[in-house]
Amino acid sequence: MKGVRHYPGFLAMTLACLLVLYAPLAVVAVYSFNGSTSITQWGGFSLRWYGDVFTGPEAGRFGQAAWNSLTIALIASTTAAAIATAAALAMIRGGAFHGRQASFALINLPLMVPEIVIAVSTLIFFSTVGLTTGYLTILLAHITFCIPFAYLPIAARLEGIEGTYEQAARDLYATRAQAFRLILLPLMMPGVVSGWLLAFIISLDDFIITNFVKGAGMETLPTAIFGSVKQGIKPNIMAISTLMLGVSVLFVTAAYLVNRKGQKIP
Amino acid sequence: MTAAVEIRRAVKRYGSVTALHRVDLSIADNEFFTLLGPSGCGKTTLLRMIAGFEDVTEGEIRLFGDDIARLEPNHRPVNTVFQHYALFPHMSVIDNVAFGLKMKGVDAATRRDRAGRMLEMVHLSAFADRSPAQLSGGQQQRVALARALAPDPKVLLLDEPLSALDLKLRQAMRVELKQLQEDTGITFIFVTHDQEEALTMSDRIAVMSEGRVQQVGTARDIYEAPVNRFVADFIGETNLLEVEVEAVAGGVATVALPGGHRLTCPSATSATGRHHLSIRPERLTLSQDADLTATVERVVYLGTDLQVIARLDGGTPFTLRLQNAARVAAPEPGARVGLHLEEGAARLLAD
Amino acid sequence: MAGPGPSRGPADAAYAGLVRPLLLPTWVVIGILMVVPVALMAVYSFLTKEFRGGVEWDFTLAAYDQFFVTRGLFGDEPAQIEWTYITIFARSIWQAALATGLCLLIGFPTAWFIATRPARTRGVWLFLITIPYWVNLLIRTVSLKFLIRETGPLNESLMAIGLIDSPLPLVNTNLAVQLGLFYSYLPFMVLPIYAAVERYNFALSEAAADLYASRWATLREIVLPVVRPGIVAGMILVFVPSLGAFLAPDLLGGAKTFMIGSLIDEQFKGSQGNWPFGAAVSMILMSMVMVVLLAYARAQGRAGR
Ligand SMILES: Nc1ncnc2c1ncn2[C@@H]1O[C@H](COP(=O)(O)OP(=O)(O)OP(=O)(O)O)[C@@H](O)[C@H]1O
Ligand SMILES: [Mg+2]
Numbered sequence: 015m016k017g018v019r020h021y022p023g024f025l026a027m028t029l030a031c032l033l034v035l036y037a038p039l040a041v042v043a044v045y046s047f048n049g050s051t052s053i054t055q056w057g058g059f060s061l062r063w064y065g066d067v068f069t070g071p072e073a074g075r076f077g078q079a080a081w082n083s084l085t086i087a088l089i090a091s092t093t094a095a096a097i098a099t100a101a102a103l104a105m106i107r108g109g110a111f112h113g114r115q116a117s118f119a120l121i122n123l124p125l126m127v128p129e130i131v132i133a134v135s136t137l138i139f140f141s142t143v144g145l146t147t148g149y150l151t152i153l154l155a156h157i158t159f160c161i162p163f164a165y166l167p168i169a170a171r172l173e174g175i176e177g178t179y180e181q182a183a184r185d186l187y188a189t190r191a192q193a194f195r196l197i198l199l200p201l202m203m204p205g206v207v208s209g210w211l212l213a214f215i216i217s218l219d220d221f222i223i224t225n226f227v228k229g230a231g232m233e234t235l236p237t238a239i240f241g242s243v244k245q246g247i248k249p250n251i252m253a254i255s256t257l258m259l260g261v262s263v264l265f266v267t268a269a270y271l272v273n274r275k276g277q278k279i280p
Numbered sequence: 281m282t283a284a285v286e287i288r289r290a291v292k293r294y295g296s297v298t299a300l301h302r303v304d305l306s307i308a309d310n311e312f313f314t315l316l317g318p319s320g321c322g323k324t325t326l327l328r329m330i331a332g333f334e335d336v337t338e339g340e341i342r343l344f345g346d347d348i349a350r351l352e353p354n355h356r357p358v359n360t361v362f363q364h365y366a367l368f369p370h371m372s373v374i375d376n377v378a379f380g381l382k383m384k385g386v387d388a389a390t391r392r393d394r395a396g397r398m399l400e401m402v403h404l405s406a407f408a409d410r411s412p413a414q415l416s417g418g419q420q421q422r423v424a425l426a427r428a429l430a431p432d433p434k435v436l437l438l439d440e441p442l443s444a445l446d447l448k449l450r451q452a453m454r455v456e457l458k459q460l461q462e463d464t465g466i467t468f469i470f471v472t473h474d475q476e477e478a479l480t481m482s483d484r485i486a487v488m489s490e491g492r493v494q495q496v497g498t499a500r501d502i503y504e505a506p507v508n509r510f511v512a513d514f515i516g517e518t519n520l521l522e523v524e525v526e527a528v529a530g531g532v533a534t535v536a537l538p539g540g541h542r543l544t545c546p547s548a549t550s551a552t553g554r555h556h557l558s559i560r561p562e563r564l565t566l567s568q569d570a571d572l573t574a575t576v577e578r579v580v581y582l583g584t585d586l587q588v589i590a591r592l593d594g595g596t597p598f599t600l601r602l603q604n605a606a607r608v609a610a611p612e613p614g615a616r617v618g619l620h621l622e623e624g625a626a627r628l629l630a631d
Numbered sequence: 632m633a634g635p636g637p638s639r640g641p642a643d644a645a646y647a648g649l650v651r652p653l654l655l656p657t658w659v660v661i662g663i664l665m666v667v668p669v670a671l672m673a674v675y676s677f678l679t680k681e682f683r684g685g686v687e688w689d690f691t692l693a694a695y696d697q698f699f700v701t702r703g704l705f706g707d708e709p710a711q712i713e714w715t716y717i718t719i720f721a722r723s724i725w726q727a728a729l730a731t732g733l734c735l736l737i738g739f740p741t742a743w744f745i746a747t748r749p750a751r752t753r754g755v756w757l758f759l760i761t762i763p764y765w766v767n768l769l770i771r772t773v774s775l776k777f778l779i780r781e782t783g784p785l786n787e788s789l790m791a792i793g794l795i796d797s798p799l800p801l802v803n804t805n806l807a808v809q810l811g812l813f814y815s816y817l818p819f820m821v822l823p824i825y826a827a828v829e830r831y832n833f834a835l836s837e838a839a840a841d842l843y844a845s846r847w848a849t850l851r852e853i854v855l856p857v858v859r860p861g862i863v864a865g866m867i868l869v870f871v872p873s874l875g876a877f878l879a880p881d882l883l884g885g886a887k888t889f890m891i892g893s894l895i896d897e898q899f900k901g902s903q904g905n906w907p908f909g910a911a912v913s914m915i916l917m918s919m920v921m922v923v924l925l926a927y928a929r930a931q932g933r934a935g936r
Contacts, residue, residue, distance in 0.1 A: 027367075030586050064419035108610035145285075176366070178364065179360050179366050179368060179369075181331075181333055181353070181358070181360075181362070181366070182366040182367075182368070182427075183333075183368075183379070183383075184333075184352070184353040184364055185331060185332075185333075185353050185354075185358075185359055185360045185380075185428075185429065186359065186379050186380030186383055186427070187354045187380055187384050187431065188353075188354055188379075188383045189354055194384060199366060200370045201368075201369065201370060277458075
């Protein structure tokens with residue numbers, strides 16, 4: 015008797031699913047260590063393409079793109095996390111207020127409008143107000159679509175924190191500000207951190223919107239990579255991809271661990 | 281002497297819902313005072329109004345003479361033990377206990393010292409550096425107590441603090457709480473819907489129902505001398521009989537029982553006419569010299585007692601409890617029995 | 632999409648007085664950088680195309696006319712329905728639907744399997760499923776292309792073990808695009824179904840089994856209807872982004888698999904661009920998505936009552 019939870023073949027499906035998800039990444043990661051110039055032939059293990067990323071002919075271009083990606087992601091995710099934290103406080107600790115439903119819809123709007131439509135409308139907006147596309151326009155667009163991603167974990171966390179903790183603090187002579195700083199903020203922190211991390215990855219990940227609002231000459235890592243692969247997949251692209259993959263996995267693991275550690279609210 | 285807490289004509293409305301109707305209460309210093317009542321009667325609301333988490337719609341709340349109804353919670357020298365304790369999960373036990381002192385600006389050495397003594401008082405010194413999540417329910421409860429007592433409040437508020445504990449622990453904590461109250465001399469206002477808890481610990485009890493205080497008195501008062509049907513019925517078990525009052529004078533009424541017998545008993549009303557009579561089931565004996573006659577329908581064995589479910593001659597259901605002594609033969613179903621009311625068994629109610 | 636949830640009692644209204652200042656940044660940022668642009672895009676779809684890529688402020692229906700109507704190569708024939716763009720939309724819907732089906736077929740068993748693991752290992756399984764999602768979409772798509780291309784590792788190894796004689800031409804096919812979409816959005820299917828199965832009361836399955844239902848009959852008669860909200864949510868979460876996807880069709884597909892995303896993209900590239908037409912296509916895409924989302928929200932509202 016296997017019990018009602020068991021269905022034959024579901025394990026196999028899950029494993030197949032994982033295989034499909036991981037095989038391409040694994041293959042690229044392995045080939046990034048290929049010593050050969052050809053992407054089809056295995057020329058033994060080598061780090062030459064990683065060296066090429068940092069010193070090769072395209073190093074300058076990718077270096078600048080990486081710097082842009084990183085700084086944009088940093089500023090956008092931090093700003094978005096701050097805006098989302100304030101919004102979550104209002105939405106979850108603000109009681110019933112006029113416009114709550116509308117505010118909720120607004121926060122989630124960037125998730126509902128198709129990415130390509132956001133890209134088009136943002137480009138049209140910048141062009142109409144006469145803002146030259148470049149670093150600033152990318153940054154503004156990223157802040158906007160990062161807000162709902164930062165909001166989700168922050169709001170979820172805040173919802174799990176009962177109001178009695180702040181009340182207990184107030185009962186024990188804390189002012190409103192002290193109750194926020196000493197009790198609510200530390201309790202919210204895991205949510206804020208994972209919201210920030212997710213926003214960071216989302217910003218780092220974005221291609222479509224960035225591609226529309228970046229302007230000529232300005233590149234982030236995804237747009238630079240896209241430009242390269244249009245001429246065919248080269249080994250140095252695989253090395254860059256593997257590096258970015260590593261960064262993403264690192265960040266998601268961090269977000270996961272922070273969240274799990276923070277789950278313990280008795 | 282000024283009362284520790286004086287509530288005058290306090291009203292609480294949530295929109296169109298009235299949670300409290302003109303409540304008046306006076307709680308003396310050094311008293312163990314209990315708010316008792318069924319779910320939804322407004323106990324928590326009243327307590328939260330004293331703590332300052334809920335605005336007072338109308339009326340005043342005085343603490344040793346000062347009106348505190350408009351003060352922020354952090355400006356009221358009262359502390360609360362929360363129902364699920366609300367221990368700060370990101371702080372150690374000792375930091376939790378010291379929190380109130382820290383907010384009051386007490387220096388680090390003094391508060392560590394005092395928090396340590398509070399933990400000693402609740403027998404948890406060994407757990408000072410643990411996090412609250414690593415404590416059992418009973419231990420968390422005692423930390424919550426220590427935390428609320430550490431700033432030496434003028435009044436301690438407790439909202440069903442024992443409800444999350446199992447039976448054995450709950451009984452032990454009752455004794456401990458009562459002891460703590462006597463040792464510290466702090467006024468306790470305790471909320472519960474468990475009457476046994478209320479009867480065993482309290483100096484005085486306020487019985488509440490539907491946003492109104494029905495009766496205030498000692499455990500003996502409210503059990504022996506309930507003023508109305510709600511209190512008589514809510515506290516313990518009782519039989520309610522509708523009777524004709526023939527005369528009342530000086531708190532003593534003469535009533536006609538169904539079946540014709542006359543009875544004089546203490547009265548909560550001074551009006552004649554039809555009223556309810558409360559008769560406690562354990563204050564009856566089987567007797568030839570009967571005030572009432574009934575037919576036994578069922579006998580339920582309860583260990584220390586026998587519960588006899590009967591029907592009076594007029595058709596009213598009636599319950600009595602007999603001590604399960606070897607000498608007493610249990611009546612058989614179908615038997616007709618005579619019931620004798622002991623001294624103080626009956627009381628005439630106001631409604 | 633589920634709504635903000637009810638606000639709880641006054642115990643949790645500690646910030647009621649600060650609602651306005653706390654929400655102000657959100658309103659300003661999303662209002663100016665999202666609501667205004669979308670409104671502006673709607674206006675642009677009624678403007679006149681300028682030849683170097685740009686617009687003139689003359690209102691016209693030309694963009695929508697171009698989408699739906701043809702008057703022959705030289706514009707002198709009677710008006711007829713223009714099928715070119717409708718075909719692209721239909722193809723996109725079809726591709727997105729197939730990708731959604733594929734995700735459901737694989738995603739449901741996966742979600743079920745994970746939700747029935749012991750609590751300790753569940754988190755790890757879930758984590759494994761979500762990691763690839765956080766890897767850059769472009770990199771994932773490029774990796775997939777690398778794997779399945781004619782001389783790529785997949786074909787090489789299949790040939791090496793003798794399963795096939797000549798490489799399978801996978802790239803530039805519909806299958807490749809569906810695989811790409813599947814790969815892009817699978818976690819969106821797994822997560823909501825997982826959440827629904829986790830809440831599922833397995834005593835219902837036991838009751839069904841007790842009443843002589845087989846395993847698969849139980850799945851069909853009891854489980855699927857009960858967890859349906861999760862399945863529908865997953866389908867929408869996969870379908871909507873698939874419809875407007877750009878990377879998977881652009882990198883894995885060819886001319887025959889041209890989808891809406893690429894059509895829009897083309898209108899904003901270089902001097903052949905046509906901004907009003909691109910805005911109009913975007914408007915049509917967005918309206919379709921909004922119809923799907925509104926229908927879903929309404930169905931959910933009804934079910935909630
Ligand atoms: N925020 C609120 N809005 C509207 N009505 C409320 C609110 N809070 C409490 N009430 C109502 O006020 C009444 C008293 O509630 P209160 O919580 O004080 O009851 P209680 O006696 O503590 O009950 P319990 O024993 O279940 O805790 C109830 O009828 C409740 O529905
Ligand atoms: Mg209560």
